[in-house]
Structure formats: C-alpha cells, structure tokens
Amino acid sequence: MARFLLRRLLSALPTLLVIATLAFALLHLTPGGPFDSDRTLVAQIQRAIEARYHLDEPVWRQYLRYLNDLAHGDLGPSFTYRDTSVNQIIAQGLPIDLAIGGCAIGFALLVGGAIGLGAASRPGSLRDRLPMTLAMIGISVPSFVIAPLLILIFAMRLHWLPSGDWVGGSWRHLLLPSLALALPYTAFIARIVRASALDVMGNAHIRTARAKGLGDTAVLLRHALRPTLMPLVSYLGPALASVLTGSIVIEQVFGLPGVGRFFIGGALNRDYTLVMGLTLLYGALIIVGNFVVDLCYAWLDPRVRLNR
C-alpha cells in the first residue's frame, strides 16, 4: 500500500510539470499581452511593469523562474488584480467552491443513487420510467437555465432564499447554488446507477443469492450494491474535480467569488500566473480524484490489487 501511494505521488509530479509547461507555452503564444489596453503606456511605464513581473526576461528564464516559484509553493502575483497573489485568490475562492461542490456532490450521490436503485428494482414500471425521464431532462437542461429558474422561483417569487452572493457561508446562501449545481449530476448518477444495477442484477452471484431465498432488499444492499458502484466511481473521479473547482455559470449567476470565474477572466486578461495557477489546481484535483477512485476500486472489488 505504501509503495502504491509513493508511486502514485511520484507519477503525479511529471504530469503536473507537463500541465505547467503546456499552460505556460500556450499562454505565451496567445496574441495580446497582459498589459495591452485602450491606453498605450509610455515606454518607461511599460518597462517598469515588465520588470516588476519579469516579462522583460527571455521566455526560458521566465519559465525556470516560474518552476522555481512553483517548487516553493508560490504561484506568483496576479497580473490583473494588482494588489493580490494567485495564492490569495485561490485561498479565498477555493473554500467557497469546495463548500458548494461538496454539498452538490453529496446531494447528487444520495438522491441520484437512491433514484437509480429504486428504478432498477422495478425496471419498466412507473417507478423506473418517471424518474428516468426526469433524469434525461435533468441531463439535457444546462445549468444556465436551471440556475435562473431556481432564482426566479425561490428568490423572486417566493422570497424564501437569497438570489445569490456569499455571506460567510451561511446555509441560506449555500442552498440554491448547490442545488443548481447538483441537479445535472444527480440525473447523471441516477442513470449510471440504474444501468449498472440492472447489469449486476443479471449476474450469477445474484441468482445464487436469490436461490438461497434472500429478499429483494437484502439482495440489493448486501450483494448488488458494491459492484453497482464501480462505474459510478469511475465517473466520480473527474466529476469531483470539475464540481470542486467551481462552475463558472453557477458562480456568475449567483455572483459567487469562487475560483471558476477567475479562470475565464484570467484567460481573457492574459493573466498568465492566474491561469497557470488555476490550471495546475484543476490538474492536481483530477489527479487526486483519480487516486481516490483507484482506492475505491480496491475497496469495492477484491480482484483489484493496489500493489500490483
């Protein structure tokens, strides 16, 4: 197990290095610089700004400098938000995304899982057809439609919940964005769980269990649940990363200062350090997500050996 952990950790480093290098190269290749604006700057100011952000150095040296800072855990100063560092932006935004993403994924797993299992227990019945139709709608309707609809109903019409903003993580402010973020994932999970459960229910070991005279619920929970979760776990790895780094749409609609929208703003503003920092964060989360998935596989399926 320890060898497995160490190996995975070491193999993550080159991946992150490739991500950092690609992000660096792509950003520097994009036309337009971080300090281009309607107002052309006088040469002296341009030089002062370039010197401050080391943009006056050859690109290879900028690259080495960036890697060196990175090794020391410093993602550099933001070019757009001139009084702030990328570390500060992530430290401020990530907890918000983690809170909303955590609630969303929790909701999606519980509700989506229950719906999927319920549907699989009576395939073809109304208990299957109705939730699956709703799930199809849930997958098809994008969050930029769901989010304003939720605001319209719960904030503007019923006045039950605030229409956005983030006030120290109060649950009232957490509810609508989490729900809007969770709905498509809930639908997806419901469908995955249903398909997987139906597949598993046809297996020989389930037939054996039934032949021993076990009831439906006991078969489902004791024998079918663990294998059913396998495809779900594969899906959750990357999904976790994208939920936790914040949905740009949800952040915009609810006016949340998470990291997601800094990504787009950063790219448009050629904020090199900000975009590279967020890309690395995203990459690291995917790696962690996949790692957790592998651990889950081993727990769910005794045939998987981690130290192989």
Place this chain on the structure above:
Amino acid sequence: MALALPALFAMFLSACELHNNGGSIASLRVGAQLAAQQELVRGVDAGAMRSLDPSISTDIPAERVLDDIFEGLTRLDQSGQPAPGLATHWETSSDGRTWTFHLREARWSNGEPIRAGDFVYAWRRTVDPHTASDYGQALSAVSNAIDVNEGRAAPDTLGIEAPDEHTVVVHLNAPTPYLLSLMSKAYTYPQYRPEIEAFGNRWTDPGHIVGNGAFLLREHVIGGRVTLTRNPQYWDAASVRLQKVTYLPLDRAVQTDRFFAGDLAFTDSFSAEQTAWLRSRLGSQVVSAPYLGNFVLGVNVLHPPFAGNRELRLALTMALDRETLVRYVRQGLYQPAWTPTPPLPGYRAPVPEWASLAQAQRLARARHHYQLAGYSAQHPLEVELYYPTDTDNRRTYEAVAAMWRSNLGALVHTFNEEFRVQVNERHLKKLPLFHYAWIGDYPDPYTFLQLFRTGFGYNDGGYSNPAYDRLLERADVESDAATRLALLAEAETLLNDDAACIPIYYYASRHLIKAYVKGWTSNIQDRNLSQYMYILEHQVR
C-alpha cells in the same frame, strides 16, 4: 454562455408575469421619512475591480469605491460638479499656471491629521515610473510630470509643493481649465505614506488601508463584495446618512435579476435590449442619461484605401443612418454622434452641415463622394472592419456593414477579435477600420481631441494635420476659457472636414435605482458619491 443569460431571463420573467416582486412599481410603497436602516447595496460590473490603490486603479467599479473612501482637493457635488473637498478655497495666478489650494482641518481614518505633504507624496507616487501607474501621464498638465514619468527627472521635481501643512501649490505647464475636475480623480487623492511603506502592495487590504473619505473599507473579497461603513473621522461626517454601503461586482444580467429580487438598490448597468420591458415594469426606476463617452469607428489614414482618400471617408460617414442605428440597435438609449466630442456643458461641438440634411439627401451626397473616391458598382470598395467581441458591438457593426452595402454597394467584411488582440493590432496601426470607445477623463473637449494629435500615443488611425496640431497648441496656452473652447471647436471642425474618424454613438449611463434611494443626480461623468445618498421608508408588498 453568459451572453445567453439576459435573453433567457427576459423570456422566463415575461413568461411568469411577475407582479409581486420587490422591483415593480405597483408593489413598492415609498414614504417621505428616512428609513431606520440606512444601508445601500450597489451593483458594479463584474471582474473589473482590480486594485484599490488610487495611483494604480483604472476601472470604474474601483473608482466608485475610491470615491467613497478617499477625497481629493475637490469632491464632486451631487450633480457631478467639482466643489470644495479637502481644499476650502483656492486661487490662481494671473497667468493661470500656479494654483494655490488651502486645506481644511481634516483627519485620516486613523485619526492622524491630513497634511499638504500627503498630496505631494501621492502625486509624486502616481507619476513615478516605478509605481507603474497607467495614469502616470494623466497629470501631464503639471510641470515636469512627463519628464518624471518618462524617467528624465526625479519625482521631487514634480510641480507640486507644500509650503506649509495647510497649503498645496500646483505649478502647471499651461493654464488648465479642467484642473478642478482632475482634483477629484482617484490618482490625485492624498495618500497615507506610513501604511504604504509598511505594507507595500498589501496596503489596500481592509486591515491596513487608511483613507480620508466618507466611508471606511471594512471588507474586500477579491472579485467579490466590498463593504464600507461610515467614517466618523470624515470632516463632513455629520451630513453622511448611509451607515453601510456594499458593492457587489456582478454581470449585467445578474444585476437586473438581483434588482428584481430586491437584493440590489442601485445597479450600474442593464441590457439595452431589455429597455422597453424594464421601463414597463419599473417606470422611473430605470434611469438613463448622457455619458461622457463616444463609440467610434476609427479609420486608418496611413494605408489604402483610406490614405489620402478624404472623399471615401466622407462617403462612408455620410452613408450611415445613425438615427436608425440608435432606434433599432441601441433601443433609443444612446445619442447619434456626428462629431467626436459628446455634448458638454459650455462647449458647442461643431456638427457637420450634412448632419442636418434629410437621410435621402445625405445619401445622395455620400454616393457622390463615393464616386469621386474612384468607386462604383463595378468597382466596389472592399475593406475589413475589426471590433472586440461583444454582442452589442456585433449588432452595431453588422448593421453598419449592411448600410454601406445597400447604400453604396461597398463590401465591408466584419471581424470580431478578442479585446486584447484587437487593441494590440490597433496600436500597431494594422487595422483599416476599427472600433474604439473613449470615455473622457474630465468634462472637456480636449480629452477627446487629443486622440488626433500627431504622434499622440493613442492616435491609432495615424491622423496627422499640421493645422489641427497648431490649433491644439494654441488652445494649450490660451488662458481665456471662451477663446480656448473656440480654438478647440475650430480644430474639431477640421477633423470633421477630413472625416478623420466615423463617430457613431454617444454613450448613455444606465442604472436601475429603487424609488426609495435618494440623493443622486444623473451627471455626465456618471459618478454618484454614496455620501449624498439616503434611503426613504418603504414597504414591499
């Protein structure tokens, strides 16, 4: 994706026929008494508040906050005019080149007295190239400012001095009639040196910043909410009624939603496409007024087809039906522009004579110029037009290209580019026809006319006319205000005769303001200080 939001939302809202929300006129009852809770939530453009350092900040959302937490020698009054701020009065030397400001007794938010030297420190810091301020040249009227900013002189040679603790003396290169407006801009606000030297870049953090305005910075979430509370140390604190002001940076469509939900009382924008619908719902809570900015198609006069071809430039500018553009593309919010300078108090911008013709006559003239320029149906003009990606720009320029095609037969290909790409290519003078918009730094025609000076940094079309430059030089040193404006008007006439650019619209400010928010007046700079605002008693049914 964000672009789809306003349209979708408009659809949902109208489909649901909202009547009982906090925004519609029918449901809001406003009394005459002050409300017990004096708290205001203002929406500002998302993603723009980049720095709260008065020497560095360039964006409008940050300007709103800085106007609340700092104050200069002058402060804007409720109608947006410069009025005594930290300076109680001032006098000018006979040649108009030396201004002496006398300061009142006032304190920084930490209780320290404000001294004349705090202005000297701040101005030097703004101009010092090491500060790397985008506004380093905005003080070019002050003597030595350009030399200091370009590294040829030390910051302490800048033309500002403090002979005693309550007197600021400013030395100018030339009489500068708009100086008082500059004195209420963030980059001229005084700055508290000990904090800046102690905390470097972090001095603007809520825990460190020392201000002198009507409000104190309490909270600043990067890219998110900014919370201010009343500053008891402010010299005019007795007349400030709001206890708390919150700024929320939000997308335009989201600002409108949050206004309807009752979370915002003052928005900074709304979608032009929704104007009629919003007016029907919100009545006089929809506020729009002329704004000090123009929306222009720049013409590159250095390269074909426009180099040396005045006839062609005239043909294109005359062939536009600006009234139609305003009515159908901008929903009547903007004003048609015939000349670069928008209407300003005290200045009559020279409108070309053809502007008053009927559209049919104008068109006949345009076709005549088009022929003189050497183009015809068999040999049409083919040219490329570049604009930064934006729905509003796209609608306008597609309409413009269609007008030129149907009115002249010209083939204009429109290309949208990312803002930074377009700006970069524009500065390199690579684009034949290009969109630009200019928001004036101060309410004076010079802020618009400088763009056409030979060799000026932002002269992206490469226009150069010695007669024009001479007129501006004469205006620079003219101490009589009326004569100076007449010289500027004469210069602007030259621009129009040469068709140096193709003005399209003058901007308008756009706000949604709850009926219970009082103490603001629409003004051409679109700056409303929170210190004048107050909340009336109100009830939402």
